[in-house]
Amino acid sequence: MSSNPDATPAGATPAEESVHPGSTDPRGEVVIVASSNHGKLAEIRSALPFAHWRFSAASELDAEWPSPDETGETFEDNARIKAVACRERFGMAALADDSGLEVDALDGAPGVYSARFAGPCATDAENNARLLLALADVPDAERTARFRCSIVFIAADGTETVATGTCEGRIGHEPRGEHGFGYDPLFLPDATPGRSMAELTLAEKNEISHRGDALRNLRSELAGE
Ligand code: IMP
Numbered sequence: 001m002s003s004n005p006d007a008t009p010a011g012a013t014p015a016e017e018s019v020h021p022g023s024t025d026p027r028g029e030v031v032i033v034a035s036s037n038h039g040k041l042a043e044i045r046s047a048l049p050f051a052h053w054r055f056s057a058a059s060e061l062d063a064e065w066p067s068p069d070e071t072g073e074t075f076e077d078n079a080r081i082k083a084v085a086c087r088e089r090f091g092m093a094a095l096a097d098d099s100g101l102e103v104d105a106l107d108g109a110p111g112v113y114s115a116r117f118a119g120p121c122a123t124d125a126e127n128n129a130r131l132l133l134a135l136a137d138v139p140d141a142e143r144t145a146r147f148r149c150s151i152v153f154i155a156a157d158g159t160e161t162v163a164t165g166t167c168e169g170r171i172g173h174e175p176r177g178e179h180g181f182g183y184d185p186l187f188l189p190d191a192t193p194g195r196s197m198a199e200l201t202l203a204e205k206n207e208i209s210h211r212g213d214a215l216r217n218l219r220s221e222l223a224g225e
Pocket of ligand 1: 180
């Protein structure tokens with residue numbers, strides 16, 4: 001922890017592995033992740049095992065920090081909005097992702113509106129019910145879909161790296177499985193015939209998911225592969 005309390009910005013709360021914006025941390029460069037989702041953070045840590053990096057969630061540094069409105073027209077736009085806001089707030093390298101579901105029979109919807117397909121405060125169950133209704137008359141062969149993820153990483157010097165990932169599949173006819181979140185119970189990945197995304201373990205999902213794919217692509221980009 002820094003011995004200089006003045007380095008802590010107004011509203012910031014000390015995190016378990018405390019870091020202070022603008023400071024040099026002897027344990028490595030700090031990358032702020034614009035998310036409060038601990039599952040995502042763990043996934044990012046294991047996918048980007050660069051020895052000189054340490055990841056901290058924006059919410060750990062400042063519980064009051066309001067994540068910006070996701071007003072972009074693409075996943076990349078939204079990831080950039082979050083990464084830029086995070087870098088401006090904390091003055092350190094920042095990483096943000098944005099993802100969602102594209103259904104071919106719905107011309108790519110729900111897309112960037114995935115979280116609010118059934119309304120502004122919709123639950124996962126409500127979004128899934130709306131999706132099933134929208135596809136009620138669509139035959140199996142036309143229920144193709146994919147998850148997409150875009151990640152924007154902004155290094156401490158301002159250099160931006162963008163990586164994307166996809167996971168192809170189809171939309172089933174009823175929810176199946178207990179794992180995951182969002183549209184996982186309705187999504188039947190091509191890579192796991194006979195099982196919905198919600199029937200996969202977390203490790204199995206990470207292997208084939210859009211986010212796992214984007215993180216592997218980001219790792220290759222950053223490693224210069
Ligand atoms: P976010 O980018 O993680 O905020 O995701 C936005 C929305 O897309 C979520 O609320 C879900 O509805 C959907 N979504 C994104 N990733 C997944 C996933 O891995 N499984 C299921 N739904 C997802």
